[in-house]
Amino acid sequence: TGSAVLLSWPFLNACEGLSSKKNESADPDFEPDLDIDLTAKESQIPLFQGSSTKVWMFETKINTGADDAIQQLNDIYLGPILRVRKGQKVRIRFKNKLPEKSIVHWHGMHVPEKYDGHPKDVIENGETYIYEFEIMNRAGTYWFHPHPHGRTGPQVYNGLAGMLIVSDDEEEKLNLPKGEFDMPIVIQDRAFDQENQLLYLNRGRMDKMMGFMGNRIFINGKPDKNLNLKAGATYRLRFLNASNSRFYKLGWSDGTPLTVIGIDGSLLEKPRSLPYMMLGVAERVDIWLDLKDMPKETELTMKSLPFSTGMMNMGMMGNMGTTLPLGSEYDVLKITLDTLENNNIELPEKLLTLNKIDPSEAINEDNPRIFKFFMRRMQWMINGRTWEETGVADEETVKLNTTEIWQLLNSGGGMMGDGGMMGGKGMMGNGGMMKGGMMQMPHPIHIHQVQFNILERDVSDMDPDVWNSVKEGFIDDGWQDTVLLMPGMKIKIIMRFEDFKGLFLYHCHNLEHEDMGMMRNYKIE
Ligand code: C2O
Ligand code: CU
Ligand code: CU
DSSP, rough: OHHHHHHHHHHHHHHHHHHHHTOOOOOOOOOOOOOEEEEEEEEEEOSSSOOOOEEEEEEEEEEEEEEEEESSSSSSSSEEEEEETTEEEEEEEEESSSSOOOOOOTTOOOGGGGGGGGGGBBOOOTEEEEEEEEEEEEEEEEEEEOOOOOOOOOOOTTOOOOEEEEEEEETTTTOOOOOGEEEEEEEEOOOOOOOOBBEEEEEOOOHHOOOOOSSEEEEETTOOOOEEEEEEEETEEEEOOOOOOEEEEEEEEEOEEEEEEEEETTEEEEEESSSOEOEEEEOEEEEEEOOOOOOOOOEEEEEOOOOOOOSSGGGTTTTTSSSSSSSEEEEEEEEEEEEOOOOOOOOSSOOOOOOOOGGGGHHHHHHHEEEEEEEEEEEETTTTOOOOOOOGGGGEOTTEHHHHHHEEEEEEGGGGOOOHHSSEEEESSSSSSTTGGGTTTOOHHHEEEBBBEEEEEETTSHHHHHHHHHHGGOOSOOSSSSEEEEEEEEEEEEEOSSSSEEEEEEEEEHHHHHHHOOOEEEEEE
């Protein structure tokens, strides 16, 4: 009998290893087109003159796949850009060499629960988590970042974020700019101390509730905001707002309208011309830039244009000491045209057919599921709940293979609050410091696993000054995964729950709000 025990001992161990929830072994039957190591680690880089800056970075290595699947934005901070095609199989071996727990999420991607980077799947320093999935999304601009509960803000801030660009056959036919003419532009705001070290929130809980606002803009992980492009060429500029809390009203400084061709997870049906574009945290927008008639040495500037923040009290918006108050005007990007090259690409008149969802397909067409985003007792909430790692309520449970309409409400407290949720002991009441609904803030709302269509943006309860200053900057047309829900706004979205059951997240993508618990599970069963 003793020997039987000895024999079964290693066998049991092996089984445990295989079924481990940590997902640390590769599936030998999965044949990846792209297999990479993605290692998160500490690093030190020369960002400025003088002392180097401590950052966190993703280091990559290709095990299988083409060299151009990975593009480094810079050698040091932020990135990389991963380029994949619909239908490809990818294996990503995430290695955590950070001094804390982490897990990586593929923002906008349609993947099974265990590859979604849920906070419950965090791994410790020294551990590996292997992702193996097929790219099922249509061509679009997606991204990836850590998602450990309570630490997403600081981990992204320290440098952990990259783009995931998906192409497909449909897009290929359009002959859009490629290679160096397909340009990622990651916008972030940062702040530094005298020794060139990154400054994050240091003024306590109030600061966190507002969210981080830096005092300088970084483009693609660099402080100089400069991009050299070629005169005579046409470009596809893929903007990603990877800031923690800041959102932008992007527009060319000379008043030329923006030509928008894509948003989040799809191209548009046809190019659209807008005076400016609002870009909430985690949102993406593809902008067409035609430099054919521009001589060398021309300089173009993209700004964040002024807008009204209304009831969002300026003094409290994390703006203390920042030279870039939210809603003020400042430069985001400077483009200089150096060499001349005509890449002979014309803007197509028609891009593609979006096949958006017909509202009549929804099981709740006249009765949307309602999600209210607000603050109560100094806590950001969704329908009165805050984060629970595996908790999920009935009203957060949907059925596989159904289509639903959800209504998202920024019904923040105080003056705009609805009696039910915010009444009585609500923090706005007699609380003192929070009088008058000052804590109503914009929330960029993101839903994992799906791409949705926006059906309606009801602004009847918005501060008209705020709305009038931003209203031409929204494109409610396309496939999206994140939507900027301004104070008082009500947005109806429609989506299908397909292919994968499981627990997925929906949350505010203001990373400080998210870290404080403005994040919940929803369950597909
Ligand atoms: Cu950008 Cu829950 O993620
Ligand atoms: Cu996501
Ligand atoms: Cu929020």
